[in-house]
Amino acid sequence: MDELKRTPLHDLHIELGAKMVPFAGYEMPVQYKLGVLKEHLHTRERAGLFDVSHMGQVILSGDSVERIALALESLVPVNIAGLAENRQRYGFFTNDAGGIEDDLMIANRGDHLFVVVNAACKTEDMALMRAGLEPKGVTPRLLGDRALLALQGPAAEDVLAGLNPAVREMRFMDVATVELVGADCWVSRSGYTGEDGFEISVPEDKAVDLARALLAHDDVEPIGLGARDSLRLEAGLCLYGHDIDTTTTPVEAALTWAIQKIRRSGGAREGGFPGAEKILAEFDTGASRARVGLRPEGRAPMREGVEIFAQEEGGTPIGRVTSGGFGPTTGTPVAMGYVAIDHAAPGTKLFGELRGKRLALEVAEMPFVTQTYKR
Amino acid sequence: MKFTEEHEWLRVEGDVVVVGITAHAAEQLGDVVFVELPEEGTTVSKDDEVVVIESVKAASDILAPLDGEIVEVNSPLADEPSKVNDDPEGEAWFFKMKIEDLSALDDFMDEAAYKDFIG
Numbered sequence: 452m453d454e455l456k457r458t459p460l461h462d463l464h465i466e467l468g469a470k471m472v473p474f475a476g477y478e479m480p481v482q483y484k485l486g487v488l489k490e491h492l493h494t495r496e497r498a499g500l501f502d503v504s505h506m507g508q509v510i511l512s513g514d515s516v517e518r519i520a521l522a523l524e525s526l527v528p529v530n531i532a533g534l535a536e537n538r539q540r541y542g543f544f545t546n547d548a549g550g551i552e553d554d555l556m557i558a559n560r561g562d563h564l565f566v567v568v569n570a571a572c573k574t575e576d577m578a579l580m581r582a583g584l585e586p587k588g589v590t591p592r593l594l595g596d597r598a599l600l601a602l603q604g605p606a607a608e609d610v611l612a613g614l615n616p617a618v619r620e621m622r623f624m625d626v627a628t629v630e631l632v633g634a635d636c637w638v639s640r641s642g643y644t645g646e647d648g649f650e651i652s653v654p655e656d657k658a659v660d661l662a663r664a665l666l667a668h669d670d671v672e673p674i675g676l677g678a679r680d681s682l683r684l685e686a687g688l689c690l691y692g693h694d695i696d697t698t699t700t701p702v703e704a705a706l707t708w709a710i711q712k713i714r715r716s717g718g719a720r721e722g723g724f725p726g727a728e729k730i731l732a733e734f735d736t737g738a739s740r741a742r743v744g745l746r747p748e749g750r751a752p753m754r755e756g757v758e759i760f761a762q763e764e765g766g767t768p769i770g771r772v773t774s775g776g777f778g779p780t781t782g783t784p785v786a787m788g789y790v791a792i793d794h795a796a797p798g799t800k801l802f803g804e805l806r807g808k809r810l811a812l813e814v815a816e817m818p819f820v821t822q823t824y825k826r
Numbered sequence: 827m828k829f830t831e832e833h834e835w836l837r838v839e840g841d842v843v844v845v846g847i848t849a850h851a852a853e854q855l856g857d858v859v860f861v862e863l864p865e866e867g868t869t870v871s872k873d874d875e876v877v878v879i880e881s882v883k884a885a886s887d888i889l890a891p892l893d894g895e896i897v898e899v900n901s902p903l904a905d906e907p908s909k910v911n912d913d914p915e916g917e918a919w920f921f922k923m924k925i926e927d928l929s930a931l932d933d934f935m936d937e938a939a940y941k942d943f944i945g
Binding site: 482486487488489677681750751752754776777779784806 | 862882
């Protein structure tokens with residue numbers, strides 16, 4: 452096995468008492484001294500600091516941002532050419548079968564695009580972008596010299612404004628270059644917890660300074676991957692490789708909101724991305740299954756892999772849980788998964804098979820918690 | 827008190843054995859969010875899965891340490907699973923079992939041996 456990579460914050464994690472685990476080829480903190488449950492609640496009540504430096508930070512450069520955006524639209528079914536300067540948008544790479552190769556954030560930074568991809572997909576994403584973009588005169592460059600921190604929670608604005616008040620002007624999905632601890636940081640007002648907050652790309656030699664400056668605030672605790680997962684699950688957000696993958700289409704995954712009208716049938720830049728025919732047809736015909744929220748009625752968490760049935764006895768599975776666990780904020784088990792389309796309406800009573808028993812669960816609206824984005 | 831390699835503690839109380847998990851095990855599990863207890867009166871064999879514990883991280887089973895009969899379960903734990911983290915070797919016992927021969931307990935580790943076992 453290859454040796455695990457470390458982020459620029461590795462030694463700080465150890466100093467803070469983190470329990471380190473292998474994740475996507477990196478040695479990452481799964482939890483600190485507070486433990487997953489309290490870290491989760493702290494993030495929702497005050498602010499949590501996450502090291503997400505394992506994710507891939509990629510600059511797409513070319514003659515003009517318009518040209519770069521149009522090139523990326525050949526891989527991503529999102530209105531990127533219409534993305535204003537200093538704005539960010541969620542998207543995904545599709546494949547010829549209409550499945551999802553990875554999901555990503557795309558930012559227009561004036562003369563280039565800055566994208567952030569999942570750690571586990573970095574290599575494949577770079578290959579995909581080189582093959583798809585270089586012939587169009589666009590060069591993707593994976594950055595190896597920047598860390599990525601996320602500061603999330605209701606106190607995030609006050610905390611970060613303590614280092615530079617300019618961040619108060621930012622709204623949800625704005626991006627800006629902001630000086631923090633003497634370094635040029637690329638800040639976006641976004642995250643993956645359902646809370647207001649920021650993601651901060653910082654030069655690696657300033658990453659520890661920035662993390663320490665943020666942790667010095669009484670409201671901030673370091674938060675590990677364990678709580679990151681329960682936070683994003685409660686927020687109804689997909690985890691690539693679990694809730695979405697190469698076999699799930701955007702329509703099945705209930706991600707049609709991310710495909711703007713201009714890229715759909717009848718739009719000015721309709722199609723033109725891998726799997727467009729299948730995906731656009733599904734907008735009209737509907738998919739045979741859908742990603743839905745699931746609320747187990749009892750206290751037992753239903754985790755990834757639990758099979759879902761329409762009846763309490765007999766029959767064949769009509770779906771499967773793709774992410775699930777205990778929601779510290781809801782105080783109940785929460786899950787998401789795919790179910791056959793005729794069982795996908797919120798309120799539908801279904802059963803999850805756990806340890807040989809069928810336990811009641813209900814199709815539920817997501818998110819499970821109220822999002823507090825600063826729009 | 828005796829200890830198993832499955833990180834259970836066993837305490838003799840009259841003619842029954844009280845079973846719980848060690849503080850070390852509770853810490854490794856993380857925050858416990860769900861406990862499923864057996865029915866009182868169930869006859870169990872050594873290594874039967876008798877209790878399900880779920881933490882924020884994962885599900886795990888508690889095995890019957892010996893052959894015997896479950897005579898009492900700590901029902902309030904099902905409503906307050908976090909007690910397993912708060913007081914694993916006290917209030918958060920799981921079940922009491924009756925076994926044929928209490929001398930079978932001699933085969934388990936004592937506290938010093940368990941401390942060596944977990945390093």
